[in-house]
Amino acid sequence: MMRFLVIRFLRGLLTLFLVLSFAFLILRSTGDPAMLIMSADAPPEALEAFRKGWGLDAPLWQQYVGYFKNLAQGNFGYSMRDKSPAMDLVLERIPATLSLALPAFALKLMMGISAGVYAALHRNTWIDRFLISLSIAGYTMPSFVLGLMLVLVFAVGLGWLPSGGDATWQHAILPVITLSLGGAAVLARFTRSAMLEVMGQSYIRTASAKGLVWRRVVLHHAMPNAAIPTLTVIGFMVGSLIAGAVVVESVFSWPGVGRLLVTSVANRDLAVVQSLLLLVATTMVSANLMVDILYGWIDPRVRSGQAGQGKKA
Amino acid sequence: MNTPSLPDQSQTAAPPSLAQSAIQLIRSMPLLVRLCSLWIVVVLGIALLADFISPYSYSQLDLLARLRPPAFWGGSSDHWLGTDELGRDVLSRLFHSVRISLLVAFISTMLSATVGVLMGFAAAHFRGWVEQLVLTLVDFQASMPFMIIALAVLAFFGNTLVLFIALMGFYGWERSARIARGLTIAANEQGYASAVYDLGASPWRVYLRHILPNIASTLIVSVTLTFPEVILLESGLSFLGLGVQPPMTSLGNMVGYGREYLQSAPWILLAPSLFIVVTTFSVSMLGDWLRDLLDPTLN
Numbered sequence: 006m007m008r009f010l011v012i013r014f015l016r017g018l019l020t021l022f023l024v025l026s027f028a029f030l031i032l033r034s035t036g037d038p039a040m041l042i043m044s045a046d047a048p049p050e051a052l053e054a055f056r057k058g059w060g061l062d063a064p065l066w067q068q069y070v071g072y073f074k075n076l077a078q079g080n081f082g083y084s085m086r087d088k089s090p091a092m093d094l095v096l097e098r099i100p101a102t103l104s105l106a107l108p109a110f111a112l113k114l115m116m117g118i119s120a121g122v123y124a125a126l127h128r129n130t131w132i133d134r135f136l137i138s139l140s141i142a143g144y145t146m147p148s149f150v151l152g153l154m155l156v157l158v159f160a161v162g163l164g165w166l167p168s169g170g171d172a173t174w175q176h177a178i179l180p181v182i183t184l185s186l187g188g189a190a191v192l193a194r195f196t197r198s199a200m201l202e203v204m205g206q207s208y209i210r211t212a213s214a215k216g217l218v219w220r221r222v223v224l225h226h227a228m229p230n231a232a233i234p235t236l237t238v239i240g241f242m243v244g245s246l247i248a249g250a251v252v253v254e255s256v257f258s259w260p261g262v263g264r265l266l267v268t269s270v271a272n273r274d275l276a277v278v279q280s281l282l283l284l285v286a287t288t289m290v291s292a293n294l295m296v297d298i299l300y301g302w303i304d305p306r307v308r309s310g311q312a313g314q315g316k317k318a
Numbered sequence: 319m320n321t322p323s324l325p326d327q328s329q330t331a332a333p334p335s336l337a338q339s340a341i342q343l344i345r346s347m348p349l350l351v352r353l354c355s356l357w358i359v360v361v362l363g364i365a366l367l368a369d370f371i372s373p374y375s376y377s378q379l380d381l382l383a384r385l386r387p388p389a390f391w392g393g394s395s396d397h398w399l400g401t402d403e404l405g406r407d408v409l410s411r412l413f414h415s416v417r418i419s420l421l422v423a424f425i426s427t428m429l430s431a432t433v434g435v436l437m438g439f440a441a442a443h444f445r446g447w448v449e450q451l452v453l454t455l456v457d458f459q460a461s462m463p464f465m466i467i468a469l470a471v472l473a474f475f476g477n478t479l480v481l482f483i484a485l486m487g488f489y490g491w492e493r494s495a496r497i498a499r500g501l502t503i504a505a506n507e508q509g510y511a512s513a514v515y516d517l518g519a520s521p522w523r524v525y526l527r528h529i530l531p532n533i534a535s536t537l538i539v540s541v542t543l544t545f546p547e548v549i550l551l552e553s554g555l556s557f558l559g560l561g562v563q564p565p566m567t568s569l570g571n572m573v574g575y576g577r578e579y580l581q582s583a584p585w586i587l588l589a590p591s592l593f594i595v596v597t598t599f600s601v602s603m604l605g606d607w608l609r610d611l612l613d614p615t616l617n
Contacts, residue, residue: 020458141606145546146595146599147550147598148554149553150595245463247466252465252557256577266469267469267560278470289462
């Protein structure tokens with residue numbers, strides 16, 4: 006188990022390194038930031054000074070090495086717009102994003118898992134078919150359409166809720182619902198198929214044949230086994246929290262990390278985009294690592310290093 | 319094969335014509351899947367005929383007729399779906415948006431499938447470090463949300479339609495690569511691939527003429543799953559103003575600009591929203607049904 010985790014950890018670091026190199030190459034090799042930040046008719050000396058000041062005149066590989074050196078020292082660069090540390094800009098937006106993402110995540114889990122388990126236990130009934138269709142609909146409905154429809158009904162039509170901004174807790178209701186529905190749909194599909202697979206196994210038949218209460222069979226025998234594939238999806242959801250926030254925060258003018266990403270990409274604010282990419286990659290990698298640890302906790306076979314065949318490890 | 323069985327074969331086992339097998343396929347569809355297929359046909363028709371069925375040019379301004387409601391919303395039949403903030407006909411824009419969105423999604427999906435299959439073939443053919451490299455790239459792609467990568471690349475390279483489609487063409491390649499690699503390794507161990515090798519065929523011929531047709535059905539299913547996701551991605555980016563750029567129009571683009579008029583003229587964004595949702599839903603339903611049909615092990 007330890008060896009497995011160490012390998013996973015190193016792989017995570019490799020991913021981070023790849024992401025950062027990717028960010029560096031993309032951002033530095035595409036045009037001259039000096040021309041974009043300053044106006045095109047700025048005096049050449051000013052452009053030169055700007056490039057010097059930001060270290061843009063050094064050869065690319067030197068910039069690359071310097072970039073990692075700075076990262077190692079906790080220096081993530083400065084926003085080219087207002088000269089404040091890029092990481093600070095990102096960090097101060099995180100609470101806003103979390104205040105949407107955490108309730109949405111809880112809702113996702115509750116709705117998705119219960120709908121999936123329910124559908125699996127009532128396989129091929131009308132309610133199962135209804136839940137599957139609903140889940141496909143939720144999965145194929147882009148979040149900006151869903152969000153705008155909710156605004157249209159509850160803000161413009163009924164006037165119950167505000168349509169955008171972050172002044173009161175009521176402002177969070179529509180974005181949280183928008184964020185949670187799509188994820189719940191995906192989760193419901195995965196939970197359903199995982200449960201169906203488990204329910205067909207012989208140990209479920211054994212458990213119910215030896216006279217266990219059905220409830221106990223489902224809760225103690227089926228669900229822990231179905232949890233393993235479901236966990237992978239949940240891990241991915243934690244990791245892609247910021248990506249999901251990009252669209253929803255833009256729809257609801259919510260001042261979180263997602264909107265910061267859109268604006269700083271539009272402004273070509275290199276340091277901020279890099280810090281955000283690092284943040285996304287780190288959440289992704291740590292979420293995956295957590296899933297791996299949880300696997301070991303749920304499934305003793307993974308812990309002892311003899312994972313069952315055909316299992317995603 | 320002995321001769322007596324030949325006439326027998328020509329009568330019963332004659333390959334059904336394309337039309338016959340299509341009819342058979344349609345007969346075996348549940349009602350919902352049939353409706354979804356019908357919708358897909360309609361949407362394809364719109365995309366192909368957009369120039370002929372549009373009542374106006376999609377970029378034709380009519381500043382005197384701005385924000386007119388649709389015919390069934392109290393407007394006139396001059397503009398069946400109303401007009402937008404510049405007096406452009408929403409129906410005509412919708413048709414052209416469908417065309418652009420489908421075109422982007424179609425080319426991108428093909429690109430992604432091609433890249434994925436080639437990578438998968440390379441991994442399965444060379445094994446060793448090539449395979450490790452491909453697998454690392456697959457892992458990397460799968461672990462980063464594509465939206466984030468796309469945002470970074472698009473805004474920093476600037477945005478042209480060609481670059482945008484090329485970028486979308488990387489969406490989902492890792493899925494095809496995984497499938498192609500797995501199935502090709504399996505195929506290489508089966509008799510038919512080595513038989514063709516022994517006959518002196520080049521690796522290209524073996525991969526393209528023999529292995530590819532054998533793994534095609536699984537790949538097609540994976541592609542039908544990628545296609546709606548690309549539509550969603552494209553419309554999401556266009557909605558944020560970072561995808562298809564005006565004066566060209568796409569479904570997400572229409573929703574993005576229509577959003578400003580959510581209160582006064584919601585019809586501008588309702589029609590494209592509906593098209594996005596119903597189209598992606600239809601393709602997904604069809605894909606799910608195909609998957610169950612072609613791959614009994616999954617159900």
